[in-house]
Amino acid sequence: MTPLQLLFLGVFGLAAIWFGWRVFRTKSMVRSALSLLAAMVALGGMFLALDAEFLGVLQIMMMAGEMSIMAFFMMMYMMDPGGMSSMNMTHQQRPAAAVGIGAGVLVLALALLTPWPPAQALAPSATQQNHDLGIELMTRSMMIFETAGTSILVAMIAAVATALAYPQQPD
Amino acid sequence: MALTICLSIAAVLFGIGLYGVISQTNLVMIMMGVELMLAAAMLNLVAFWRLLHPHTYALQLFVLVVMTVMALEAAVGFALATQRFRSRGSVEVEEAADLKENA
Numbered sequence: 516m517t518p519l520q521l522l523f524l525g526v527f528g529l530a531a532i533w534f535g536w537r538v539f540r541t542k543s544m545v546r547s548a549l550s551l552l553a554a555m556v557a558l559g560g561m562f563l564a565l566d567a568e569f570l571g572v573l574q575i576m577m578m579a580g581e582m583s584i585m586a587f588f589m590m591m592y593m594m595d596p597g598g599m600s601s602m603n604m605t606h607q608q609r610p611a612a613a614v615g616i617g618a619g620v621l622v623l624a625l626a627l628l629t630p631w632p633p634a635q636a637l638a639p640s641a642t643q644q645n646h647d648l649g650i651e652l653m654t655r656s657m658m659i660f661e662t663a664g665t666s667i668l669v670a671m672i673a674a675v676a677t678a679l680a681y682p683q684q685p686d
Numbered sequence: 687m688a689l690t691i692c693l694s695i696a697a698v699l700f701g702i703g704l705y706g707v708i709s710q711t712n713l714v715m716i717m718m719g720v721e722l723m724l725a726a727a728m729l730n731l732v733a734f735w736r737l738l739h740p741h742t743y744a745l746q747l748f749v750l751v752v753m754t755v756m757a758l759e760a761a762v763g764f765a766l767a768t769q770r771f772r773s774r775g776s777v778e779v780e781e782a783a784d785l786k787e788n789a
Contacts, residue, residue: 516688516737524688528695535699535722539706544715551718554699558725561692565736570749574728577753581760588764589714592777604711606780611709619701626693634689634737644746651743659747663754670758674765680772 516634523564531557542604544589552582566638569645692733699726713770713777717763721756728752 516524534554538547555578562571605611639647652660699722706719728749735745767777774781 521688521691524691528691532695532698532702535702538718538722539702539710539715544712547715547718551721554722555725558729561695561729562732565688565692565732566740567732567736567746567749570732570746573750573753577757581757584764585714585718585760588767592714592767592771593712604715605709606711608709611705614708615701615705618704619697622697622700623694626697627690631689632738634687635740638736638740644743647741648743648746651747656744656747659751663751666758667754670761674761677762677765678768678772 516636520564520566524561527557527560527564530554531561539605544593544604545586548582548586548589551585552578555582566641567644568641569648689733689737692729692737696726696729696733699723699729711778711780713763713767713779716779717760720759724752724756724759 531554534550534557537550538554541547541550556575559571559575559578562574565571638644703719703722703726706722707716708719710716710719731745731749731752735742735749739745770777770782774784
């Protein structure tokens, strides 16, 4: 990895953490959806800095769509999507903070204390990556890829079936 | 060095996501926390692919699967929110005590 890549990795990483934190620290729900979008785009930037061009661009495009849909649902379902009144949207703050910090420290300790093998200096070129990923998708991992597609179909049917209005039963 | 940076950032993101899942009262905000945790997992996978096994494309495939899981989670979660909003008029988990037995 070049020093420039390391620099971008750190900058995008700090941006992802900052925006991830902002998601739960703002009163405005639309703003927190946009913060999550910014965190995901920063993550996509990290993927690009890690030479995973296809995944980085895919991440940015997918998350842009998903988070704008999320912002729409927020406006539909929230009592106070703009955060105009100072409604409290949180509960059990202290246990939540304790569990979050505890889990984060645990994962951090795992990441820092594990003796990782030495890092590989070179990654395949973007063209080579796309070619090899395509070969992987269509040969060894084909069943997994197909399963992912089928689960999308199942989730679509399940989502529509769940969201349908049903006639109210008289008590 | 790069691996340490990536794994540390992913650990912090995971912690923030877990905090959000536990502390938020709105279903959509809880889903945002889950998305953040899945994103941290994705960052770990990309870092492992690039820095440990750059020629094992099953890792990139795993990232694609996690991305699919994120989309599915959003779709099914919004469907549940829609049904909940239809029948009860709110998606606050504080008001979902009727899902509990004998409540």
